[in-house]
Amino acid sequence: MSNKLKTLLATLLLLAVVLTGWGTARAEDDPVSVNLFYGRGCPHCAKEIEFLGELEMENPDLEVRYFEIYFNESNAKLFQLAGQKLGIDVSAVPMTVVGNESISGFGGAETTGKKIEDAIDNCRQEGCKDNIGAILAGEEVNIETADSAEQSSAESDANDEESIPEEIDLPLFGTIKTKDFSIPVLTILIAGVDGFNPCAMWVLIFLITLLLGLKDRRKMWILGIVFLAASAGVYYIFMAAWLNIFLFVGAIFWVRLAVAAVALVGGIYSIRSFYVNRDSGCKVTNTEQRKKLTDRFREVLNRRSLWWAAIGLVGLAFLVNLIELLCSAGLPAIYTNILSMSALPASHYYWYLLLYCLIFLADDIIIFALAMVTLKVTGVSTKYGRWASLIGGVIMLLIAVMLLFFPELLMFG
Amino acid sequence: MKVLKFGAVWCPGCLLMRPLWDEIEEEMPWLETEYLDVDENPALVKKYELDTFPAFIFLNKSGEEATRLIGEVKKEKIIETIEANRDK
Numbered sequence: 001m002s003n004k005l006k007t008l009l010a011t012l013l014l015l016a017v018v019l020t021g022w023g024t025a026r027a028e029d030d031p032v033s034v035n036l037f038y039g040r041g042c043p044h045c046a047k048e049i050e051f052l053g054e055l056e057m058e059n060p061d062l063e064v065r066y067f068e069i070y071f072n073e074s075n076a077k078l079f080q081l082a083g084q085k086l087g088i089d090v091s092a093v094p095m096t097v098v099g100n101e102s103i104s105g106f107g108g109a110e111t112t113g114k115k116i117e118d119a120i121d122n123c124r125q126e127g128c129k130d131n132i133g134a135i136l137a138g139e140e141v142n143i144e145t146a147d148s149a150e151q152s153s154a155e156s157d158a159n160d161e162e163s164i165p166e167e168i169d170l171p172l173f174g175t176i177k178t179k180d181f182s183i184p185v186l187t188i189l190i191a192g193v194d195g196f197n198p199c200a201m202w203v204l205i206f207l208i209t210l211l212l213g214l215k216d217r218r219k220m221w222i223l224g225i226v227f228l229a230a231s232a233g234v235y236y237i238f239m240a241a242w243l244n245i246f247l248f249v250g251a252i253f254w255v256r257l258a259v260a261a262v263a264l265v266g267g268i269y270s271i272r273s274f275y276v277n278r279d280s281g282c283k284v285t286n287t288e289q290r291k292k293l294t295d296r297f298r299e300v301l302n303r304r305s306l307w308w309a310a311i312g313l314v315g316l317a318f319l320v321n322l323i324e325l326l327c328s329a330g331l332p333a334i335y336t337n338i339l340s341m342s343a344l345p346a347s348h349y350y351w352y353l354l355l356y357c358l359i360f361l362a363d364d365i366i367i368f369a370l371a372m373v374t375l376k377v378t379g380v381s382t383k384y385g386r387w388a389s390l391i392g393g394v395i396m397l398l399i400a401v402m403l404l405f406f407p408e409l410l411m412f413g
Numbered sequence: 414m415k416v417l418k419f420g421a422v423w424c425p426g427c428l429l430m431r432p433l434w435d436e437i438e439e440e441m442p443w444l445e446t447e448y449l450d451v452d453e454n455p456a457l458v459k460k461y462e463l464d465t466f467p468a469f470i471f472l473n474k475s476g477e478e479a480t481r482l483i484g485e486v487k488k489e490k491i492i493e494t495i496e497a498n499r500d501k
Contacts, residue, residue, distance in 0.1 A: 202423035203423070209422045281426055281466050281467065282426055282427065284421075284458070287452075
């Protein structure tokens with residue numbers, strides 16, 4: 001073989017090595033890069049930081065990069081960019097990226113931690129590209145990486161689900177996965193207690209009394225349903241607003257602290273109400289305001305046009321719920337905060353809000369339907385409201401303690 | 414004796430007490446009662462210093478308050494109170 005040919009072969013070999021291996025696979029002695037996207041105040045993130053710290057101490061070949069995304073704008077942008085380039089789900093933190101693998105969430109050293117270690121081992125054995133490092137360096141990331149990362153992430157999610165087999169056996173319901181069960185139960189529980197909140201109940205009772213005086217069943221049903229639907233709609237809008245505020249500000253520690261304070265004060269107030277209001281009666285408050293509202297209701301129901309009356313009732317439903325907002329804001333605010341802490345697909349948040357509003361209105365719907373069928377107005381005993389106040393108070397105190405000390409217990413999904 | 418029954422159309426507890434009082438009045442035709450809407454009788458609400466409803470003021474023969482019951486009360490308790498104050 002001539003020298004020229006040898007030189008050409010050597011050049012081609014070198015070129016092949018450079019093109020196929022250089023920059024995509026790490027050499028044996030190169031550190032393995034582990035990239036953690038996290039949020040300050042997120043308890044799962046804190047656990048993973050601790051875990052990665054120990055792992056880094058035990059493995060000198062590891063290089064762990066930490067990217068805080070709640071307060072650091074450039075890190076948040078990097079996270080979004082990584083999502084676009086690598087196909088990573090950027091809806092929640094912690095998110096760990098090792099080579100082509102992206103691992104969402106952190107359950108513990110035995111579950112997610114094991115997956116991170118496997119990804120590191122995989123990198124050591126087969127080599128991998130530091131994709132986040134490449135993005136930081138402004139390099140183009142191979143589009144194939146995106147597919148594989150997405151797949152890896154999906155597999156990781158599937159494995160995560162398998163690794164959380166927390167099930168409970170209930171006598172009547174059988175075996176139930178707590179992970180799938182927690183939010184609906186919490187929704188029903190809080191909305192049920194909130195439903196007995198007497199803040200807006202007096203309006204419904206007053207409206208039914210006026211409706212029964214109309215002597216026109218069709219009109220009674222239509223106007224009553226319009227009022228209930230409008231009330232549910234207004235409550236839904238208020239709750240969606242709360243939810244979006246919490247989703248927007250994220251899991252910031254002081255927000256959690258503020259909600260915990262609301263839960264604490266609300267809980268103490270509700271329990272106090274249970275003991276103070278032993279007579280289970282209706283308290284007279286805001287007489288002037290109530291008189292104005294009742295006059296408006298009379299005026300609206302006296303309208304000759306059914307549709308104008310219906311439009312008027314929609315406006316009054318908005319007004320009443322706005323006035324009573326402070327009275328009944330505690331539980332919805334606490335609930336939406338818990339919901340915002342859970343990693344759910346966007347549409348699920350709004351389905352849960354709908355479920356909340358339906359449960360919240362259940363007692364109103366029953367009272368209305370009974371009155372329309374029997375043509376007699378009746379109320380739910382204020383004794384139930386008193387007990388709901390106690391149960392609600394205890395729930396609020398428990399939530400306050402969890403928000404302060406064990407927030408991970410309130411993070412579902 | 415006379416019983417002043419304070420209530421409001423918007424108060425669920427007051428509505429629950431209505432049929433109970435209908436039964437009592439039917440069983441005790443001699444009993445004199447008067448229903449007073451709290452929104453229409455603010456002066457009397459103030460006079461008797463009431464802030465929780467329903468409220469039942471039991472008056473003696475000279476029209477002075479003998480006793481009172483507040484909130485949702487059981488029928489037996491009302492009858493017991495009437496019997497105890499019947500001759501006052």
